[in-house]
Amino acid sequence: MGLLDNVKAAAAGVSQKVSGNMDLMGLNSQISAAEKEVNELFLKLGAAYFEAHKDNPDDALKEMVNTLVEKEKALTELRNAAQTKKAENAAVSFTPPPTPAQTVGQNTQATEGVTCPHCGAPNQPGKFCARCGKPTAG
Numbered sequence: 001m002g003l004l005d006n007v008k009a010a011a012a013g014v015s016q017k018v019s020g021n022m023d024l025m026g027l028n029s030q031i032s033a034a035e036k037e038v039n040e041l042f043l044k045l046g047a048a049y050f051e052a053h054k055d056n057p058d059d060a061l062k063e064m065v066n067t068l069v070e071k072e073k074a075l076t077e078l079r080n081a082a083q084t085k086k087a088e089n090a091a092v093s094f095t096p097p098p099t100p101a102q103t104v105g106q107n108t109q110a111t112e113g114v115t116c117p118h119c120g121a122p123n124q125p126g127k128f129c130a131r132c133g134k135p136t137a138g
Helices: 003-053 059-090
Strands: none
8 A cells, every 4th residue: 555545545534534523513513402492491391380380389399389489589679679779879979069168158049959950960050960960051
């Protein structure tokens, strides 16, 4: 067997290996897609069972159903806490309140009820809102 025969045999081996790997990749892709479909069906089945039986679960699944109900309540509480924190964060001012020295000589009656026309935040009279930074009428 000559050098040319060895090169041909090696090329045929490489070609067969690449073809086999491509087939394997295709099969792995199909397996992955099928596993995803099965998992989605399990999720739908579990959700349907839970909705149908959450008030009266089978004894075998009662503990899991009760745990899920507790987790849903805890999740609702966490979402409510996040909304509260979001509202608190939105109300944070980035400017300090005026010092007494800054307010000396100002007519305090004129500043009562002054609000930003954009965000509604109470403001001191001025050209820009202390909260949102947009121009004000004052």
